[in-house]
Amino acid sequence: MNHRRRKGRWFRSNVGAMILGVLSEATVILAYTLRRTAILLVSLLIAATVLFVLLRLLPGDPANALLGVGATQEQIAAARAQVGSDQPLSVQFVSFLGNIARLDLGTSFVSRAPVLAEIGNRMAVTLPLTLIGFALALLFAIPLGIIAAVRSDRWYGAAISVVSQLGIAIPVFWVGILLVWVFAINLRWLPSGGFPLRGWSSWQEAATGMVLPALTIGLVMGASLLRYVRAATLDVLGSDFLRTARALGSSFPEALFRHGIRNGAVPVVSILGIELASTFLGAVVIERVFSLPGLGSMLLLAIQQRDYPNVQGVLFVSTLLVLLIGFAADIAQRLIDPRLRGRVQP
Amino acid sequence: MRPTKILLTAALLASVAFGPGALAQDYDPGATIRIGSLYEPQNLDNTAGAGQGINEAFNGNVYEGLFTLTDAGSVEPVLVEDYAVSEDGLTYTFTLREGVTFHSGEPLTSADVKYSIERVTAEDSRSSRKRSLSTITGIETPDERTVVITLSARSISLPYNLSYVWIVNDAAGDITSAEDGTGPYTLDEWRRGSALALTRFDDYWGEAPTNGAVLFQYFTDATALNNALLTNAVDIVTSVQSPDSLAQFAGNPQFTVTEGASTTKELLAYNDRVAPFDNVQVRKALARATDKARLLNSIWGEYGTLIGSFVPPTDPWYVDLTGVDPYDPESARELLAEAGYPDGFEFTLDTPDYDPHPIVAQFLQSEYAKIGVTVNINIITANEWYTKIYQEHNFEATLQEHVNHRDIVFYGNPDFYWGYNNPEVVQLIADSEAASSEEEQTEKLTEANRIIAEDAASNWLYLYPQIVVSAANVTGYPVNGLNSQFFAYDIQKSN
Numbered sequence: 130m131n132h133r134r135r136k137g138r139w140f141r142s143n144v145g146a147m148i149l150g151v152l153s154e155a156t157v158i159l160a161y162t163l164r165r166t167a168i169l170l171v172s173l174l175i176a177a178t179v180l181f182v183l184l185r186l187l188p189g190d191p192a193n194a195l196l197g198v199g200a201t202q203e204q205i206a207a208a209r210a211q212v213g214s215d216q217p218l219s220v221q222f223v224s225f226l227g228n229i230a231r232l233d234l235g236t237s238f239v240s241r242a243p244v245l246a247e248i249g250n251r252m253a254v255t256l257p258l259t260l261i262g263f264a265l266a267l268l269f270a271i272p273l274g275i276i277a278a279v280r281s282d283r284w285y286g287a288a289i290s291v292v293s294q295l296g297i298a299i300p301v302f303w304v305g306i307l308l309v310w311v312f313a314i315n316l317r318w319l320p321s322g323g324f325p326l327r328g329w330s331s332w333q334e335a336a337t338g339m340v341l342p343a344l345t346i347g348l349v350m351g352a353s354l355l356r357y358v359r360a361a362t363l364d365v366l367g368s369d370f371l372r373t374a375r376a377l378g379s380s381f382p383e384a385l386f387r388h389g390i391r392n393g394a395v396p397v398v399s400i401l402g403i404e405l406a407s408t409f410l411g412a413v414v415i416e417r418v419f420s421l422p423g424l425g426s427m428l429l430l431a432i433q434q435r436d437y438p439n440v441q442g443v444l445f446v447s448t449l450l451v452l453l454i455g456f457a458a459d460i461a462q463r464l465i466d467p468r469l470r471g472r473v474q475p
Numbered sequence: 476m477r478p479t480k481i482l483l484t485a486a487l488l489a490s491v492a493f494g495p496g497a498l499a500q501d502y503d504p505g506a507t508i509r510i511g512s513l514y515e516p517q518n519l520d521n522t523a524g525a526g527q528g529i530n531e532a533f534n535g536n537v538y539e540g541l542f543t544l545t546d547a548g549s550v551e552p553v554l555v556e557d558y559a560v561s562e563d564g565l566t567y568t569f570t571l572r573e574g575v576t577f578h579s580g581e582p583l584t585s586a587d588v589k590y591s592i593e594r595v596t597a598e599d600s601r602s603s604r605k606r607s608l609s610t611i612t613g614i615e616t617p618d619e620r621t622v623v624i625t626l627s628a629r630s631i632s633l634p635y636n637l638s639y640v641w642i643v644n645d646a647a648g649d650i651t652s653a654e655d656g657t658g659p660y661t662l663d664e665w666r667r668g669s670a671l672a673l674t675r676f677d678d679y680w681g682e683a684p685t686n687g688a689v690l691f692q693y694f695t696d697a698t699a700l701n702n703a704l705l706t707n708a709v710d711i712v713t714s715v716q717s718p719d720s721l722a723q724f725a726g727n728p729q730f731t732v733t734e735g736a737s738t739t740k741e742l743l744a745y746n747d748r749v750a751p752f753d754n755v756q757v758r759k760a761l762a763r764a765t766d767k768a769r770l771l772n773s774i775w776g777e778y779g780t781l782i783g784s785f786v787p788p789t790d791p792w793y794v795d796l797t798g799v800d801p802y803d804p805e806s807a808r809e810l811l812a813e814a815g816y817p818d819g820f821e822f823t824l825d826t827p828d829y830d831p832h833p834i835v836a837q838f839l840q841s842e843y844a845k846i847g848v849t850v851n852i853n854i855i856t857a858n859e860w861y862t863k864i865y866q867e868h869n870f871e872a873t874l875q876e877h878v879n880h881r882d883i884v885f886y887g888n889p890d891f892y893w894g895y896n897n898p899e900v901v902q903l904i905a906d907s908e909a910a911s912s913e914e915e916q917t918e919k920l921t922e923a924n925r926i927i928a929e930d931a932a933s934n935w936l937y938l939y940p941q942i943v944v945s946a947a948n949v950t951g952y953p954v955n956g957l958n959s960q961f962f963a964y965d966i967q968k969s970n
Contacts, residue, residue, distance in 0.1 A: 190862055205866070207599075239517040239524060240667070241651045250667065306698075313706050321702035323692060326670040420699040422668025429695060430668075434517070435858045 154467070161463055169456050174226075176448045181225050184441060190214050212238070212437075234442035239434050244442035247427065251443075254324060255423035258342055259412045263405055265347025266354050273351075274358025278366060279385075281359075290359065296352025301411050305345040305418040312341060322419035342412075342419045350408050357400045361393040368392065395466045402458025406451040413447075502967035505687035508949065510961065511700045511709035513716065515668065515693035518651040521641060522600040525651075527878070527959040531713060532671055532691050534960040537578075538641035538656035541569060541588065542634045544880070546735075546953035546962065548789040550635045554583065554642055554657065564629035564911060569622040575680045577644040578654065578661045585616035590645035592624075592637075603879070604639040607632065629909035631916045635881070639958070659684045659964045669693060673963070684964035685951065704730070710949045710968060713961050715942040717830075718776040724944045734778055735954035736789045737941035738880045741831065743824075743839065743934035745872045748894035751822075752872065756814035758931035762800035764807035764846045770838050771937040774831050778940035784928040785883050787938050789957060791913070792883065792920035796928040807846050819847025825864060825873040828854050832874040835936065865892045876939070880958050883920060884908075886927050895932040 192208035209215040213224065228235065234244035273289050280286035313321035319341050325331040365371060365385070370392065374384040413425030420426075424443055431439035463469050514528035521529050535543060541555045552558070558569045575583040592614055595602045610630045615623040626633070647655035654662045659681065660673035673689040692709050694700035701720045703709045715721060724730040743761070745752035752758060771779045780788070783796030811819060826836040833854065840850040855863065864870045877885075887904025889896035900923045907919035927933075941956050951965040 187856075187858070190858075237517075239526075241518050241523060242667070247667065309702060314702060317706065320708060321706050322694075322699045323703065323708060324666075324669045326664055326666050326672050326690065328666060417696050418699065420694045420696060420703075422666065426668055426695050430515075433857075 158460070158463055162460060165456060165459055169452055172452050173449065176452070177226060177229055177445065178222075180441060180444055180448070181222055184437060185218065185221075229445065234445070235438040237431075237436055237439050239431075239436045239439070244438050247439070248424065248442055248446050251422060251424045251427045253328060254421050255409070255412050255416070255425065258339060258346070258416070258421065258423060259405075259409045261339060261343040262346025262350060262412060263408045265343060266350035266404070266408065269347060269351030270354035270358050274355040275362050277355065277359045278362035281363070289355070293352040293355040293359075296349060297356070299349065301345060301349045302414055302418050304349055305342065305415050308341050308345055309418070322421065324421050338419070338421070342415050342421060345415055345418075346408055346411050350404060350411065354400070354404055357397055357404075358393075361397050362389070364396075365389040365393040391465060395462055395469070398458055398462050398465065402454050405458075406454050409447070409450060409454075502685060502969045503687075504685060506968035507688040507690055508686050508711070508963055508966045508968055509690045509692060509709045510711045510713060510963070511692050511694060511703050512713045512961075513694055513697065513700060514713075514959070516671070519654055519662070519665070520649075520651045521639075522594055522597070522602045523651055524601040528693075530959040531956075531961045532673070533641070533654070533656070533658075534958070535658060535962045536660045536673060536689065536964065537654050537658045537662060538643065539658050540638045540640050540642060542638040544635065544638045544958055544960070546955045546957060546960070548736075548791075548880075548955070548957060550638055552634075554588075558634075564631075564909070565626045567624045567626070567633060569624070571620045571622065572680065573620070575657050576678055577647075577657055578676055579644055579646075580678075581644055581646065583642065583657055584619045585622045586619075587645045588622045588642060589614045589616050591642045592640055594643065595640050602639070604636055607636045608640075629911070631908060631910045631913065632881075660689060663688070682964075685967045686963070689963045689966075704944060704946070707946065711943065711945040711952055711966075713943060714956060715944055718774075718778055721776075721778075721942065721944070729947050731945050731947050731949075733943050733945075733954045735941040735943065735956065736780075736787065737939045737955070738787045738789060738882075738957060739876055739878045739939040739941075740782065740785060740787065741835065741874070741876050741936045741939065742785070743835075743872060743936060744875055744893045745933060746868060746870050746892075746894055747896070747932065748868065749871060751814065751816060751820055754814050755930055756810045757816065757820075758934070759800050760807040760810035760814065760846065761843065761848070762931045762934050763803045763810065764848070765839065765842055765934060765936065766802045767936055768802070770835065773838065774834065775937075775940055778942060780938040780940070782935050782938045784924050784935055785877070785886065785933065786920075786924050787880075789955065790881050790883070790920075791917045792924050794921055794924060796925065799928045800931055804845055811846060811848075816847075819843075819849065821849040821851065822871045823851045823853050825853050825855050825860065825870045827860050827874060828856055832876075835874055868892055868894060878959075883924060883927070886923065886932060893933055895927070895930070897926060897930060897932075900926050900930075 190209065192205065192212045192214050206215075213221055216224075232245065234248070236243055237247065240247070273293075277286045277289040277293075281290070309321045312319045320338055321341075322338070324338055325334040329335050366389070370388055371384055374388050375381065379387065412423065413428065415421075416423040416425035417429060424447065427439060428443040428447075430436070431443065512528065512531060514526065514531055516525045516529035516532060518525045519529060519533070521533070534540075539553045541553065542550050543553045544550055554572050554575060555569050556572045558567060560567055569588070571583060571585060571588065577583065577587075592608070592611065594600065596605055596608050596611065610626045610628050611624055612627045613623075613625040615625075617623065624633070630636070642657060643650060644655040647653070652665070657680070659676055659679045661676045663672040663674045665671045670693060671691040673691075675684055675687050692703065694703065697716050697720065700709075700712055701723070704712050705723065721732060725732050743765075745758060745761075747753060747758075767781050771781060781797050783799050786793045811817065824836055824839065826832045833852075836850070836852045840852060843850050860873065860875070864873050884904055885891050886895050886897075887901050889901065903919045903923040903926070907916045907923070910916040910919060941954070943952060943954055943956070945952065948969045949966060951967045953960065953962050
């Protein structure tokens with residue numbers, strides 16, 4: 130208990146210094162956030178450029194999407210003018226960047242609906258799916274990962290590790306198909322897919338439709354996350370500070386929760402950022418298995434139909450989200466671990 | 476005749492015997508029919524590139540035409556009560572049906588008809604029928620119930636072509652996400668990527684539907700669609716795309732499987748402009764070297780139909796031409812030798828990257844290797860197909876599926892991508908349109924059909940089956956789905 134008393138004394142005698150300290154820490158974080166924002170913007174510009182180049186490298190003219198079999202030369206020319214594919218690439222690129230900066234993602238060639246509004250509608254499916262799936266993954270991964278590390282000498286610790294390896298080896302869509310087969314087709318407990326006509330207004334129907342896909346994501350993402358939690362916990366278990374805390378009289382759970390989690394969280398948070406991004410991409414895959422009208426099905430359809438504005442819009446917004454998650458994870462890391470502040474690691 | 480055909484006949488008989496009015500309590504008149512489909516419309520306007528899904532959901536259900544193409548393939552009047560054709564065939568006078576109202580409550584007038592036809596022929600229209608209506612030179616509306624259409628040339632197909640024209644209220648404005656038609660159902664709600672709901676229109680001029688509402692549920696994945704039928708989340712699947720999934724329904728008394736006639740043809744299209752495909756003997760040789768029965772079986776199992784030309788059995792000018800170039804590798808080799816290719820030749824087959832084309836390409840590659848012809852498969856995207864083949868005609872041979880009804884007329888256009896140019900066929904097809912009677916039209920097109928088969932203009936591999944699977948308590952749905960239509964008003968669902 131000795132170490133806690135010492136810390137307490139420091140706390141009382143240095144309130145003024147601490148306020149200053151917090152302020153200077155806040156400036157450090159703010160400065161970091163600004164630098165990190167600049168990096169975010171540069172990454173976004175690079176991503177937009179890559180996106181533009183890749184879409185233009187595809188064979189065929191985007192204007193073809195507007196035409197049917199039987200189009201005349203005049204119609205083809207009109208379509209090219211409408212799409213802008215008759216302009217030089219440099220002109221197209223500048224107007225593309227300008228539109229993106231104004232968040233004007235254009236109008237779909239095929240549905241004639243504004244791309245941004247449609248992405249908004251699709252997010253009502255993909256975002257909850259990603260977040261519920263990710264929450265389930267955390268719910269599996271954190272307690273099980275800690276148990277697997279702390280009890281790695283017991284049979285169930287080892288069993289958790291083995292099962293999580295299996296979870297990583299299985300592709301996400303296959304887990305989805307398996308769950309549909311068991312819970313929808315055989316047991317008839319849950320729907321095999323689909324999203325209600327009136328969306329979240331029929332929230333019970335929408336929520337039951339989310340169960341199997343979210344569980345699929347939770348299981349697969351949880352399995353890979355579990356390994357990181359386990360590894361981070363093992364690192365912490367072998368660390369000097371934990372041994373010191375124990376030597377100073379903390380009980381093992383106390384030492385683990387007071388010092389271990391905060392230290393172990395730093396690597397896990399950076400992984401969480403990456404995993405949340407891949408959960409989002411996993412959601413895009415799983416939507417197809419469950420016929421959910423999310424971003425993923427929008428992207429697949431847009432690719433099939435050569436609907437360039439939609440393809441571009443979905444890819445850009447997805448890239449933006451992934452970059453933002455990385456951004457948030459980096460800031461969170463600095464908030465958790467003062468040692469990292471002042472260092473920029475994009 | 477296969478078992479499914481018998482089933483189809485049985486289903487038809489059943490719908491006649493127990494059809495509307497036979498036994499009023501046999502079905503639930505307020506039922507919602509849940510239709511599972513892979514073809515979601517992209518928008519709600521059939522002149523704005525909405526895709527085949529809009530025909531499936533809206534033709535005959537939400538919008539009606541002056542005429543309709545029935546599921547059996549005949550053209551019948553709907554919003555037209557009567558019509559007369561002038562002696563020279565250049566003036567059509569239509570009298571509209573009385574008492575028809577749009578969903579918005581406005582009555583149908585001749586001005587709406589004029590507006591609707593002009594919507595299809597407009598500059599920015601993307602309707603597939605735009606070209607076939609191009610002979611229209613004027614639309615007059617002398618009174619509320621009379622429409623007079625004048626043509627620049629005789630067009631025997633005018634009523635047929637008008638069956639593709641939705642009659643839309645002239646005050647409707649933009650209909651890419653709303654509707655104002657005269658059909659037995661109104662649009663209730665549409666959620667992109669998910670579902671489209673129709674409800675019965677109480678002021679419908681005709682016979683009321685035998686159900687209360689229709690819900691089209693859209694799927695992007697065929698397995699997910701089949702699962703929905705298996706778990707009773709939908710009542711009907713409009714078009715099964717692979718035979719693999721049929722086993723789980725075919726032997727199960729809870730489901731009904733019907734096979735109807737489709738108009739979708741899989742073909743190996745040569746570029747008839749370039750050597751060696753400008754030589755009819757070479758084209759005939761490849762036709763005879765193709766074991767089409769085995770190909771069809773490997774893709775569709777026991778479903779589907781073999782065709783000897785581009786014309787499916789539901790077109791009036793169909794004749795069985797499968798005997799013109801039957802499978803005969805020996806005579807194929809002889810024909811090649813006569814054509815000056817005793818050691819065969821090599822060509823590139825531009826193959827679209829989606830099913831079933833890659834599998835078909837591999838099949839043809841191994842078939843033609845047997846007669847010394849080397850096939851180089853070049854996989855391309857649909858977009859490349861459109862640019863390279865359809866627009867630039869820069870190819871030797873390609874695979875494509877052609878879905879349209881009555882599309883033999885493509886062979887009368889020497890500028891079409893496959894470049895088939897037989898002046899006799901061009902003349903026959905032009906004359907058929909100027910025919911003074913349907914008999915004469917049929918006679919001309921049957922003749923054109925025979926000639927393209929003799930010329931082996933393309934290699935017509937097979938006709939896709941049109942397979943509908945439903946829950947056993949649902950009857951009265953269309954089995955052929957011509958022009959992708961899926962009329963819902965006669966569907967009955969028992970409890």
